[in-house]
Amino acid sequence: xxxxxxxxxxxxxxxxxxxxxxxxxxxxxxxxxxxxxxxxxxxxxxxxxxxxxxxxxxxxxxxxxxxxxxxxxxxxxxxxxxxxxxxxxxxxxxxxxxxxxxxxxxxxxxxxxxxxxxxxxxxxxxxxxxxxxxxxxxxxxxxxxxxxxxxxxxxxxxxxxxxxxxxxxxxxxxxxxxxxxxxxxxxxxxxxxxxxxxxxxxxxxxxxxxxxxxxxxxxxxxxxxxxxxxxxxxxxxxxxxxxxxxxxxxxxxxxxxxxxxxxxxxxxxxxxxxxxxxxxxxxxxxxxxxxxxxxxxxxxxxxxxxxxxxxxxxxxxxxxxxxxxxxxxxxxxxxxxxxxxxxxxxxxxxxxxxxxxxxxxxxxxxxxxxxxxxxxxxxxxxxxxxxxxxxxxxxxxxxxxxxxxxxxxxxxxxxxxxxxxxxxxxxxxxxxxxxxxxxxxxxxxxxxxxxxxxxxxxxxxxxxxxxxxxxxxxxxxxxxxxxxxxxxxxxxxxxxxxxxxxxxxxxxxxxxxxxxxxxxxxxxxxxxxxxxxxxxxxxxxxxxxxxxxxxxxxxxxxxxxxxxxxxxxxxxxxxxxxxxxxxxxxxxxxxxxxxxxxxxxxxxxxxxxxxxxxxxxxxxxxxxxxxxxxxxxxxxxxxxxxxxxxxxxxxxxxxxxxxxxxxxxxxxxxxxxxxxxxxxxxxxxxxxxxxxxxxxxxxxxxxxxxxxxxxxxxxxxxxxxxxxxxxxxxxxxxxxxxxxxxxxxxxxxxxxxxxxxxxxxxxxxxxxxxxxxxxxxxxxxxxxxxxxxxxxxxxxxxxxxxxxxxxxxxxxxxxxxxxxxxxxxxxxxxxxxxxxxxxxxxxxxxxxxxxxxxxxxxxxxxxxxxxxxxxxxxxxxxxxxxxxxxxxxxxxxxxxxxxxxxxxxxxxxxxxxxxxxxxxxxxxxxxxxxxxxxxxxxxxxxxxxxxxxxxxxxxxxxxxxxxxxxxxxxxxxxxxxxxxxxxxxxxxxxxxxxxx
Numbered sequence: 001x002x003x004x005x006x007x008x009x010x011x012x013x014x015x016x017x018x019x020x021x022x023x024x025x026x027x028x029x030x031x032x033x034x035x036x037x038x039x040x041x042x043x044x045x046x047x048x049x050x051x052x053x054x055x056x057x058x059x060x061x062x063x064x065x066x067x068x069x070x071x072x073x074x075x076x077x078x079x080x081x082x083x084x085x086x087x088x089x090x091x092x093x094x095x096x097x098x099x100x101x102x103x104x105x106x107x108x109x110x111x112x113x114x115x116x117x118x119x120x121x122x123x124x125x126x127x128x129x130x131x132x133x134x135x136x137x138x139x140x141x142x143x144x145x146x147x148x149x150x151x152x153x154x155x156x157x158x159x160x161x162x163x164x165x166x167x168x169x170x171x172x173x174x175x176x177x178x179x180x181x182x183x184x185x186x187x188x189x190x191x192x193x194x195x196x197x198x199x200x201x202x203x204x205x206x207x208x209x210x211x212x213x214x215x216x217x218x219x220x221x222x223x224x225x226x227x228x229x230x231x232x233x234x235x236x237x238x239x240x241x242x243x244x245x246x247x248x249x250x251x252x253x254x255x256x257x258x259x260x261x262x263x264x265x266x267x268x269x270x271x272x273x274x275x276x277x278x279x280x281x282x283x284x285x286x287x288x289x290x291x292x293x294x295x296x297x298x299x300x301x302x303x304x305x306x307x308x309x310x311x312x313x314x315x316x317x318x319x320x321x322x323x324x325x326x327x328x329x330x331x332x333x334x335x336x337x338x339x340x341x342x343x344x345x346x347x348x349x350x351x352x353x354x355x356x357x358x359x360x361x362x363x364x365x366x367x368x369x370x371x372x373x374x375x376x377x378x379x380x381x382x383x384x385x386x387x388x389x390x391x392x393x394x395x396x397x398x399x400x401x402x403x404x405x406x407x408x409x410x411x412x413x414x415x416x417x418x419x420x421x422x423x424x425x426x427x428x429x430x431x432x433x434x435x436x437x438x439x440x441x442x443x444x445x446x447x448x449x450x451x452x453x454x455x456x457x458x459x460x461x462x463x464x465x466x467x468x469x470x471x472x473x474x475x476x477x478x479x480x481x482x483x484x485x486x487x488x489x490x491x492x493x494x495x496x497x498x499x500x501x502x503x504x505x506x507x508x509x510x511x512x513x514x515x516x517x518x519x520x521x522x523x524x525x526x527x528x529x530x531x532x533x534x535x536x537x538x539x540x541x542x543x544x545x546x547x548x549x550x551x552x553x554x555x556x557x558x559x560x561x562x563x564x565x566x567x568x569x570x571x572x573x574x575x576x577x578x579x580x581x582x583x584x585x586x587x588x589x590x591x592x593x594x595x596x597x598x599x600x601x602x603x604x605x606x607x608x609x610x611x612x613x614x615x616x617x618x619x620x621x622x623x624x625x626x627x628x629x630x631x632x633x634x635x636x637x638x639x640x641x642x643x644x645x646x647x648x649x650x651x652x653x654x655x656x657x658x659x660x661x662x663x664x665x666x667x668x669x670x671x672x673x674x675x676x677x678x679x680x681x682x683x684x685x686x687x688x689x690x691x692x693x694x695x696x697x698x699x700x701x702x703x704x705x706x707x708x709x710x711x712x713x714x715x716x717x718x719x720x721x722x723x724x725x726x727x728x729x730x731x732x733x734x735x736x737x738x739x740x741x742x743x744x745x746x747x748x749x750x751x752x753x754x755x756x757x758x759x760x761x762x763x764x765x766x767x768x769x770x771x772x773x774x775x776x777x778x779x780x781x782x783x784x785x786x787x788x789x790x791x792x793x794x795x796x797x798x799x800x801x802x803x804x805x806x807x808x809x810x811x812x813x814x815x816x817x818x819x820x821x822x823x824x825x826x827x828x829x830x831x832x833x834x835x836x837x838x839x840x841x842x843x844x845x846x847x848x849x850x851x852x853x854x855x856x857x858x859x860x861x862x863x864x865x866x867x868x869x870x871x872x873x874x875x876x877x878x879x880x881x882x883x884x885x886x887x888x889x890x891x892x893x894x895x896x897x898x899x900x901x902x903x904x905x906x907x908x909x910x911x912x913x914x915x916x917x918x919x920x921x922x923x924x925x926x927x928x929x930x931x932x933x934x935x936x937x938x939x940x941x942x943x944x945x946x947x948x949x950x951x952x953x954x955x956x957x958x959x960x961x962x963x964x965x966x967x968x969x970x971x972x973x974x975x976x977x978x979x980x981x982x983x984x985x986x987x988x989x990x991x992x993x994x995x996x
Contacts, residue, residue: 001934002964003043005073009087010066011045012038023982025958025965029975030986036968040127040937043966046072046084047110048119049092069093076113077933084110115932125925126963127937166847173840183840186833193826214806217799224796228789235785242782247758254752258745266742267726274723274735281716284709291706298699305695307688308681328653331645338645342638349631352624356613360625362632364608370626374606378622381599385618388593395585402579409572416565421558429551456527478504869916869923876915876952884916911949918942918953925963935964943971950974 006019013035028036038060046069051057061068069087076082081100086093097109174183267273353359421429481504488497597615604614609621660678729735866884874882883896894902895916905913918941925936942953954977957965967978975983 001077001932002075003072003935003966004075006039006042006070007073008042008070010062010064010068011042011070012060012062014038014042015062015064015066019984021964021966023979024961025967025978025982027975027978027983028966028968028986029970029972029983031970034970034986036939036970036986040939040966040968042070043072043937044119044123044127045093046070046086046095047114048122049095050086050088052091074113080113082113117932117934122934125921125932126934128921128939128941166843169843170840170847173836173843182836183833186829186836190826190829190833193829210806214803217803217806221796221799221803224792224799228792228796231785231789231792235782235789238782238785242779244759247755251752251755251759254748254755258748258752261741261745261748264738264742264745265726265728266738267723270723270727270742271736271739274720274732277716277720277723281713281720284713284716288706288709288713291702291709295699295702295706298695298702302692302695302699305688305692307685307692328649331649335642335645335649338638338642342635342642345631345635345638349628349635352628352631355624356609356617356621358610358613360608360628362635365625365628365632368608368625368629369606370622370629374603375622375626377599378603378619381596381603382619384592384596385600388589388596391589395582395589399582399586402575402582406572406575406579409568409575413565413568413572416561416568420561420565421554426555426558429555460524460527478508865920865923865927868927869919872919872922872956873916875956876919876949877912878952881912881916884920911945914942914944915949915953922956922960926960933962935966936960937966937968939968940970942974951977954978 003021005021008014008017010016019039028039030036041058041060045051045060050069051059053059067087069085071083071085074082074084083098084095085097086095088094095107095110097105097113103109172181174181481500484500485497485504486500488494488500600614600618601611603618604611604621607614607618607622607625609625613621724730724732724735727735727738729738866886870882870884873884879898881895881897885894885896885902887894893905893916895905895908896902905916908916922936925934936957938957942950945953954974957967967974969975
């Protein structure tokens with residue numbers, strides 16, 4: 001399971017914030033109160049529900065009214081992606097889960113994805129913080145070992161707490177050698193009371209005898225009461241048997257008479273029912289004769305006034321046809337108007353086409369593009385055409401102007417070129433003027449030449465000194481390498497001989513190069529050159545001044561002419577450029593004109609007009625085509641209207657013609673007259689229908705009434721026959737005789753029922769009835785029973801007196817002794833002791849179950865977990881501690897170092913104990929809960945580690961490839977163990993930014 005995105009709607013200080021978690025290890029870094037604990041709580045809340053208000057956990061409800069909750073986007077095993085959203089709702093909030101395969105659900109689906117892991121288990125195994133390590137610091141001795149063992153079992157100290165709570169509860173109730181526990185106190189008190197009770201029993205033997213006598217008398221009295229009740233019942237029964245004797249004799253006589261009459265089946269009040277049925281049948285016959293006559297008369301009247309229902313059924317159709325007459329006239333008038341309008345449109349279209357001297361097909365007109373965009377394009381093209389024509393005229397004028405100016409400048413330049421001095425002539429004069437310069441200039445130049453000669457002489461002398469020094473150095477190198485060659489030859493060392501030879505050759509080469517340098521030769525030539533310049537300047541000092549002035553005047557005049565020529569040539573170049581620009585503008589105009597022509601022809605094709613019109617009158621043609629298109633569309637619309645009207649007129653005529661042909665086949669009326677005639681006939685038939693309906697309704701009522709009378713007559717006949725069948729008679733005479741016999745039998749049955757009722761009130765069964773008929777000594781038995789009852793009553797009174805005396809004696813003994821109190825106190829103590837013992841047994845059973853569970857874990861799951869924990873601990877301590885050994889009895893661990901020395905957990909340093917705790921926690925997640933690949937959430941749990949332990953801890957976390965690591969810290973020095981892209985910084989305004 002991997003969390004890839006956190007979206008918080010509102011939770012604590014966070015509102016509308018998204019965190020993307022795309023890496024295996026993700027670090028949330030921020031100062032205190034930056035929101036790290038809030039994000040941890042948010043993850044727990046989305047997965048397992050918001051804390052309720054009754055719980056001690058913080059709910060982190062937003063303070064600014066934001067929506068409470070958010071979403072987690074999670075990748076589950078099998079690359080199943082789920083979006084889990086939880087918002088405020090009932091209890092732990094309303095959750096919805098959406099999978100990438102389209103499946104959705106709520107809490108049940110989330111539990112399925114989380115494999116039913118609850119919040120406590122998740123926090124115990126996968127989420128731990130500094131508080132867990134602080135628990136390690138606070139424990140001492142055996143508690144620390146038991147705490148580490150509990151961590152290895154369930155991931156937290158709950159096992160230790162449960163064991164401690166059970167031990168405390170048991171110790172509070174019982175200790176083998178204790179004094180203050182409840183059971184110890186109760187047992188001691190019960191022993192004391194038991195001893196006192198035994199002494200009281202020995203001194204109270206008389207009391208027990210009296211109690212036994214009391215119980216015997218009470219039993220005897222109870223037997224006497226039962227005997228008295230039994231005798232009283234027997235006496236009552238015998239007295240009732242005496243009363244029942246005459247009734248039984250009468251019952252016997254009645255039953256004999258009923259047997260003589262035999263069984264008679266006859267309906268109740270059968271004779272009266274028969275008389276009533278005969279009377280009703282006679283009345284029905286009279287009514288039916290009257291109704292039959294009235295129905296015959298009404299049937300004759302109905303045949304005379306029966307209406308034409310076919311015509312009546314056409315009433316609505318006739319009304320619609322009548323109403324359509326006005327519409328028919330209106331449509332015919334519309335057709336006349338549309339035809340006139342159509343003729344005008346066709347005339348206007350002919351006129352518009354004559355303007356362009358071109359005939360258009362209607363299809364071309366309709367297909368022409370006359371949109372506002374085409375109008376704008378045509379207008380723009382015509383404006384461009386006008387602009388280019390104007391530009392052509394301007395370019396022609398400018399071309400003539402620039403061409404004339406260019407020709408003038410070319411003529412002026414040719415004239416000046418003839419006046420300018422030739423180049424070789426001017427060069428000759430300049431050389432003469434330079435050769436015969438002024439004395440001051442020649443003297444200054446002469447001084448400069450002398451200084452230059454002095455510098456060159458000094459350079460030549462320095463070069464000679466340098467070359468002499470280098471020659472000495474090269475001679476030394478030649479001698480040294482010669483010695484090296486000699487040593488190699490004498491020692492027969494090829495390497496030394498080769499090195500000496502190479503060095504000697506290089507030294508000889510550089511010595512030769514030093515001798516043959518050409519720098520001195522160049523310096524001497526330069527000195528000779530400057531000596532010649534010096535002699536020339538000395539000659540110039542002897543030339544006359546008039547010749548120099550003449551040279552200057554001629555050169556000055558030639559410079560002025562050259563300047564004028566240069567200026568004129570510059571203007572000529574500028575004019576040539578201007579002329580070329582005009583030519584370029586001509587070329588640009590031609591390209592624009594060609595492009596415009598292409599656009600005009602393209603627009604002409606869109607309008608379906610000839611090219612000659614498109615090139616000259618595009619916009620006018622557009623307007624004419626637009627008008628034509630509007631006329632064509634209107635024409636088509638009118639043609640459609642005419643066609644629709646023709647169809648409507650045809651549809652209106654058809655029903656009228658059908659009605660006339662059906663109901664007026666021989667009449668020769670116009671449509672209007674036929675409609676009026678048919679409407680009159682319909683009104684007449686409607687009046688007949690009303691009368692017919694009234695008569696028909698009367699007939700139907702009479703017919704219905706007649707049918708009811710017939711049914712009633714059939715029912716009466718059926719009831720009469722049924723009476724006869726029930727009485728098993730064939731005719732009415734036999735029925736009346738059977739009625740007389742049935743009345744006599746009914747009277748006998750009523751007398752028998754009365755006698756039987758009196759007998760039932762006596763509560764005698766059939767056996768007693770038979771016994772009574774055979775017994776003749778009932779009086780004697782009743783007398784004997786009364787005597788027994790009197791004797792038992794006297795004996796009962798004597799026993800009652802004896803019981804009163806015994807109770808009095810016992811009461812005296814109880815008022816004067818402590819035995820009863822001791823016995824009562826003893827019973828109460830026994831009850832209290834049993835209740836406390838049951839409670840002690842419950843806790844003892846829980847302790848035994850916990851012990852058995854721990855033993856099963858130690859035997860089955862603990863070895864694998866400890867193996868992984870030992871690997872982690874050995875890695876964290878660089879092999880210093882290698883084994884974690886569970887104690888053979890109870891809970892707790894022993895730690896073995898590399899020297900095979902065993903330590904209790906409390907004997908180790910604080911940091912080492914924390915390393916053991918972390919190793920066990922991580923091993924628990926990796927082994928015992930290995931099938932649940934949940935993220936491991938750590939909140940600043942390693943701040944007490946030194947640099948080395950911290951580095952090892954971070955390396956271990958990176959090795960847990962099967963679990964995503966979410967690390968929360970406020971310590972900046974821990975960030976160096978993670979990549980920059982793994983870090984999310986929580987800034988002071990509570991917004992998440994990735995640290996760059």
